[in-house]
Amino acid sequence: MEKTIVELFxxxxxxxxxxxxxxxxxxxxxxxxxxxGKKNQYAFDCYKYHFEKFGGINQFSNMDIxxxxxxxxxxxxxxxxxxxxxxxxxxGTNAKGIEGKKGVLWWEIKRIIEAKRxxxxxxxxxxxxxxxxxxxxxxxxxxxxxxxxxLGYGVEWRIINAEEYGLQQRRRRIFxxxxxxxxxxxxxxxxxxxxxxxxxxxxxxxxxxxxxxxxLEISNKFSFLFxxxxxxxxxxxxxxxxxxxxxxxxxxxxxxxxxxAEKEYFLTPELxxxxxxxxxxxxxxxxxxxxxxxxxxxxxxxFPDILDRPARTMLTSEGSNNRSTHIVADKTTGELRKLTPxxxxxxxxxxxxxxxxxxxxxFRYFCMGNALVVDLIExxxxxxxKIFEQEIYI
Ligand SMILES: C[S@@+](CC[C@H](N)C(=O)[O-])C[C@H]1O[C@@H](n2cnc3c(N)ncnc32)[C@H](O)[C@@H]1O
Numbered sequence: 001m002e003k004t005i006v007e008l009f010x011x012x013x014x015x016x017x018x019x020x021x022x023x024x025x026x027x028x029x030x031x032x033x034x035x036x037g038k039k040n041q042y043a044f045d046c047y048k049y050h051f052e053k054f055g056g057i058n059q060f061s062n063m064d065i066x067x068x069x070x071x072x073x074x075x076x077x078x079x080x081x082x083x084x085x086x087x088x089x090x091x092g093t094n095a096k097g098i099e100g101k102k103g104v105l106w107w108e109i110k111r112i113i114e115a116k117r118x119x120x121x122x123x124x125x126x127x128x129x130x131x132x133x134x135x136x137x138x139x140x141x142x143x144x145x146x147x148x149x150x151l152g153y154g155v156e157w158r159i160i161n162a163e164e165y166g167l168q169q170r171r172r173r174i175f176x177x178x179x180x181x182x183x184x185x186x187x188x189x190x191x192x193x194x195x196x197x198x199x200x201x202x203x204x205x206x207x208x209x210x211x212x213x214x215x216l217e218i219s220n221k222f223s224f225l226f227x228x229x230x231x232x233x234x235x236x237x238x239x240x241x242x243x244x245x246x247x248x249x250x251x252x253x254x255x256x257x258x259x260x261a262e263k264e265y266f267l268t269p270e271l272x273x274x275x276x277x278x279x280x281x282x283x284x285x286x287x288x289x290x291x292x293x294x295x296x297x298x299x300x301x302x303f304p305d306i307l308d309r310p311a312r313t314m315l316t317s318e319g320s321n322n323r324s325t326h327i328v329a330d331k332t333t334g335e336l337r338k339l340t341p342x343x344x345x346x347x348x349x350x351x352x353x354x355x356x357x358x359x360x361x362x363f364r365y366f367c368m369g370n371a372l373v374v375d376l377i378e379x380x381x382x383x384x385x386k387i388f389e390q391e392i393y394i
Contacts, residue, residue: 001077001119001391007031008065008081008109012046012355012367014348015080015122018377023385029074032061042359043367049357065108070115078384079116082124082173082372083109085132088140090219098215110147117151119391120185121178122380124372127159129174130226138224144176146211146218149235153178154186158194158242159228162373163310165198166247168256169347171313171373175380185387191231193387197379199245203229208238253328254307256346257339260332267336271321275336278323279303304329304336311339311347318344319365341365349374 003025007015010033019026028051033044044062052060061068083105090098100107113121132140148155155178163170177193179185206227212218213235230239267275283297304327305312315324318339326339341364342352348371355364 001388003027003078003385003388004029004074004076005078005080006073006076006112006116006118008079008112009033009083009105010047011043011082011370012350013050014082014350014372014374015124015377016047016051017350018374019080019381021374021378022381025385026381029076030059030061032063032065032068034062034064036064040359042357042363043370046355046357046359046367050354065105066103070112073112073116075116076118077388078120078122079109079113079118080122081109082370085126085129085140087133088143088219090143090215092216098219106144106147110151113148113151113153117180119180119183120384120387121148121153121176122384123176123178125174125176127172127174127228130157130159130228136223138226139218139222141226142211142218142222142224143215145232145237146213146215146235148178149211149232150213150215152181154181154191154234155232156191156193157230158198160194160198160376161244162376163250164244164246165376165379166250167310167349167373167375168251168253169311169314169373170309173372173376175376177380177384184391186233191233193380193383194229195242197383200229200242201245203240203242206230206239206241208236211235211237250310252308253305253311253326253347254331256311257307257328257331257343261330261337261340265337265340266330267327267338272336274321275303275325275327278321279327303327314344314347314369316366316369318369319362341368344368348372349378 005019005026005028007028010031016028033047035041035043041062048060086104087101088104088106090100093099130141131137145155155176157174157176159172159174161172209224212222227239227241229242230237279301281300283295285293286296287293311326318325327336330337341361344365345352345354345368348368355367
């Protein structure tokens with residue numbers, strides 16, 4: 001089968017890089033990236049800069065995905081994208097239809113799948129998707145699964161922590177692999193995509209459940225504790241808790257650090273004190289804007305960051321002075337400093353200076369907080385490549 005990709009929410013191109021590393025056969029025929037409410041579209045510019053340079057069939061779209069006419073999206077065999085965990089609930093409309101909330105990107109993905117019917121789909125989201133919202137555990141994921149079921153897709157999912165597979169970041173994300181009923185892959189009895197990519201040591205069955213076929217019913221009442229792995233075929237879900245076959249030799253934070261950073265990354269005495277406070281344990285009285293007094297407490301987090309382990313999860317706030325910002329002891333001087341943008345790129349498996357395409361430094365950190373561990377995509381792309389080699393789309 002032809003290997004053509006449409007990349008949604010493309011950011012700085014983590015999916016595309018991973019697929020291109022896996023095989024030169026993959027062609028991204030269309031990509032969309034738009035940073036809401038921003039005049040400067042730095043991530044889009046970075047994406048375009050890199051992939052335009054390397055040639056190939058390129059079509060870049062820099063507009064809100066909700067205003068993209070599906071007619072402008074080319075036919076493709078694989079749809080990929082990382083998108084946010086939002087409120088996927090639906091409401092009944094007067095016309096007896098159902099309607100999701102405005103601005104919720106899942107509905108845009110669904111609209112595109114409905115119109116283009118790609119045989120395969122690979123999506124990424126934060127791990128809490130399977131237990132959201134807090135008041136109705138699993139509702140949002142069930143809505144997503146039922147949408148895919150109604151569109152004629154089988155689904156496999158797995159929460160993967162990159163660290164468990166020897167990589168350089170403790171980043172836990174859910175990956176969702178879906179395939180149309182019209183694929184040969186769907187007809188096979190063994191669906192173990194994620195196990196092939198990411199071996200497991202053991203698993204415990206959580207349960208089997210039939211999804212209600214009515215989205216409104218799921219939205220109003222459904223609640224279920226999904227395991228970190230599972231599949232859905234014909235609306236029948238089986239889910240289990242799997243334990244990774246943990247790789248004991250990791251790439252560590254120290255491995256990816258540069259030898260010596262420039263002066264601007266080092267902490268001033270004032271900043272050092274600020275970080276000591278932010279990262280430390282505290283129990284203190286605070287006053288809410290309403291005047292209500294309460295006790296705030298939190299435990300300490302390692303300060304400075306441990307170098308012989310993978311990095312902690314990188315957030316979009318990495319560039320700011322925040323409790324979750326990494327602070328490391330410089331390899332040459334031993335003095336404390338922030339990570340450099342290159343180190344952040346390495347933590348996600350991007351080439352050095354990938355985001356050095358004219359954006360301010362803070363955006364370089366922001367883009368990396370938004371991105372994914374490219375190595376994971378490369379592993380999955382190799383497996384999808386094998387599936388595609390066998391595939392004839394009916
Ligand atoms: C989780 S990030 C994906 C990052 C990407 N996988 C990468 O490797 O860089 C989601 C992206 O969706 C973009 N986005 C958010 N709302 C959007 C919209 N309405 N239309 C198009 N893109 C949007 C954000 O700017 C962000 O870059």
